[in-house]
Amino acid sequence: MDYIKEKVSYVKGLCDGMEIDETTKEGKLFLKIIEILGDLTDAVEGLDEAYDDLEDYVELIDEDLMEVEDELYDLEMLDDDDDEDDFDEDDIFEVECPNCGAEFITDFDDMEDEDFQLECPECGYVLDIMDLMCECDDEDCDCHSDSEEDETE
Secondary structure: OHHHHHHHHHHHHHHHHOOOOOOOHHHHHHHHHHHHHHHHHHHHHHHHHHHHHHHHHHHHHHHHHHHHHHHHHHHHHHHHHOOOOOOOHHHOEEEEOOOOOOEEEEOOHHHHOOOOOEEOOOOOOEEOHHHHHOOOOOOOOOOOHHHHHHHHO
């Protein structure tokens, strides 16, 4: 921006060196043009300063927005973890230990493993999974006796 001011000052100096008569029409015109150039230079300099201030302000707003986006996207990522696609409530079960009566929650994710055992976290009792799968309310049911008979035949 300084180079424009320098050029306007140079032209003003040229006019002063040429000793332009202010009383003639041409002299008035040249001096008025140089005055307008000085005013335009000052106005552009003011705009440049305002632009710098606005640029700093926009950078601050951008930083604040980035913080808000980080917070928002972190929350959305947490919400995404709870989506029905990722987590099915049908996969978790509340189990009551027949030995001590303690209730605990399991998800049976490792049920495919051959060494899978469901152990009560309170007393250490190993629960029979087939008893847990029984859907009837009768404690003396024969729900699994058919499957056991099929295995022996």
